[in-house]
Amino acid sequence: MHSRQRRRFLSVGSGLAAGLLGISTGAKAAPLARSPGLPVSAYGQRARYETSQRWLTPARYLASTASWSPLADQLGIITPSALHYERHHGGVPDIEPGAFSLLVHGLVQRPLEFTLEDLKRFPVTERICMLECSGNSYREWQGPGGVDVQQTHGLTSCSAWSGVRLADVLAECGVMAEAQWLVAEGGDAARLTRSVPLAKALDDTLLVYGQNGEALRPEQGYPLRLLVPGYEGSISVKWLSRLKLSDEAIYSREETSKYTDLMPDGRAQAFTLAMDAKSVITSPSPGRGPLLPGFQEIRGLAWSGRGRVTRVEVSTDGGQHWQDAQLHGPVLPVCHTRFSLPWRFDGQPCVLASRCTDETGDVQPSRAALVAARGVNSFYHYNAIQHWRVDADGSVHNV
Numbered sequence: 001m002h003s004r005q006r007r008r009f010l011s012v013g014s015g016l017a018a019g020l021l022g023i024s025t026g027a028k029a030a031p032l033a034r035s036p037g038l039p040v041s042a043y044g045q046r047a048r049y050e051t052s053q054r055w056l057t058p059a060r061y062l063a064s065t066a067s068w069s070p071l072a073d074q075l076g077i078i079t080p081s082a083l084h085y086e087r088h089h090g091g092v093p094d095i096e097p098g099a100f101s102l103l104v105h106g107l108v109q110r111p112l113e114f115t116l117e118d119l120k121r122f123p124v125t126e127r128i129c130m131l132e133c134s135g136n137s138y139r140e141w142q143g144p145g146g147v148d149v150q151q152t153h154g155l156t157s158c159s160a161w162s163g164v165r166l167a168d169v170l171a172e173c174g175v176m177a178e179a180q181w182l183v184a185e186g187g188d189a190a191r192l193t194r195s196v197p198l199a200k201a202l203d204d205t206l207l208v209y210g211q212n213g214e215a216l217r218p219e220q221g222y223p224l225r226l227l228v229p230g231y232e233g234s235i236s237v238k239w240l241s242r243l244k245l246s247d248e249a250i251y252s253r254e255e256t257s258k259y260t261d262l263m264p265d266g267r268a269q270a271f272t273l274a275m276d277a278k279s280v281i282t283s284p285s286p287g288r289g290p291l292l293p294g295f296q297e298i299r300g301l302a303w304s305g306r307g308r309v310t311r312v313e314v315s316t317d318g319g320q321h322w323q324d325a326q327l328h329g330p331v332l333p334v335c336h337t338r339f340s341l342p343w344r345f346d347g348q349p350c351v352l353a354s355r356c357t358d359e360t361g362d363v364q365p366s367r368a369a370l371v372a373a374r375g376v377n378s379f380y381h382y383n384a385i386q387h388w389r390v391d392a393d394g395s396v397h398n399v
């Protein structure tokens with residue numbers, strides 16, 4: 001262990017030994033059950049005392065639906081399927097797997113229609129991967145908006161996906177040399193349609209039918225979705241029904257009226273697909289009850305659509321000084337990555353912030369740097385450093 005790290009560890013250790021956490025001893029023993037409990041169950045539920053939930057779009061916005069993951073409650077890097085964020089433009093369709101098929105056509109030698117069973121015969125592959133809606137943190141473009149980390153950053157989640165390589169399925173159809181793009185269409189009422197660059201489709205794009213050890217949840221695209229690792233969430237088309245090989249992008253509704261970035265000069269940038277390096281402190285964070293003085297571990301999540309997180313720095317003075325946080329394994333490409341830093345809250349007001357760097361050298365920008373480059377006309381792809389102000393009374397606020 002690096003000697004500086006060791007000293008830090010020792011000072012925390014002795015702090016804990018001295019009882020600085022203020023945990024009272026002499027508590028009464030918990031009651032033990034005296035009669036048999038519930039019998040086994042066919043499909044499990046979480047403990048009834050656990051109440052963590054997705055945050056739903058306020059009813060007045062029902063025309064466009066989304067729900068935000070409770071990131072501050074999440075343990076580890078896998079989001080429980082029941083708490084995976086949702087974004088759907090035409091509601092969640094009810095698709096019977098026996099009635100499902102995927103049509104692959106366009107610039108291919110053999111247009112083919114696959115059933116789910118056909119697709120499951122291709123070599124299976126697993127990948128832990130995060131998804132992030134490019135609209136995550138959209139409110140923050142106009143200044144501090146979300147009241148807590150769920151609202152500011154909850155349009156990202158991370159699952160273990162099971163499926164097959166799209167490249168294998170396309171090889172079966174025989175991709176023609178002129179093909180440059182893959183147009184993917186969903187079978188939901190919105191018929192969400194996105195163009196995927198063929199190189200990405202052949203590189204690491206998957207067709208997934210499994211999520212966290214069981215079939216995809218309906219909300220995540222049951223029975224089959226596209227998974228385009230590291231690209232904005234909207235391109236991972238759910239309830240996939242059609243793939244068309246094409247020599248050009250289709251410029252669908254979701255690539256023109258939506259999912260473009262209006263730059264300061266009034267021009268819109270299209271196909272900003274990769275998600276940039278980003279991080280947020282989940283504890284302490286707003287709305288979690290006042291912070292107690294004494295030892296506090298600063299904890300958070302970092303991610304990048306371009307690869308692995310290599311560094312997370314934490315500041316307790318609003319970005320004037322930075323300290324390296326510890327990254328917790330596994331550190332996987334295009335995945336949520338946990339970080340932590342031991343800290344003491346001494347009752348002085350302060351501002352906490354985290355800054356992520358990924359393996360491509362992409363560094364999460366300050367708000368000022370992001371706004372200087374992009375202006376404030378944008379809606380998507382906000383990845384600036386998030387600041388939480390801690391007041392003397394221990395309350396935490398988005399600033």
Ligand SMILES: Nc1nc2c(c(=O)[nH]1)N[C@H]1C(S)=C(S)[C@@H](COP(=O)(O)O)O[C@H]1N2
Pocket residue numbers: 084085086087088089090131132133134185186187188190191192219220221232233234235236237238239240
């Ligand atoms: N068919 C279809 N696919 C879709 C969508 C949709 O509305 N319809 N929403 C997209 C958007 S905007 C995002 S961010 C992700 C969300 O995936 P999730 O709901 O599984 O988190 O799915 C994408 N795929």
Ligand SMILES: [Mo]
Pocket residue numbers: 087132133134135233234
């Ligand atoms: Mo999205």
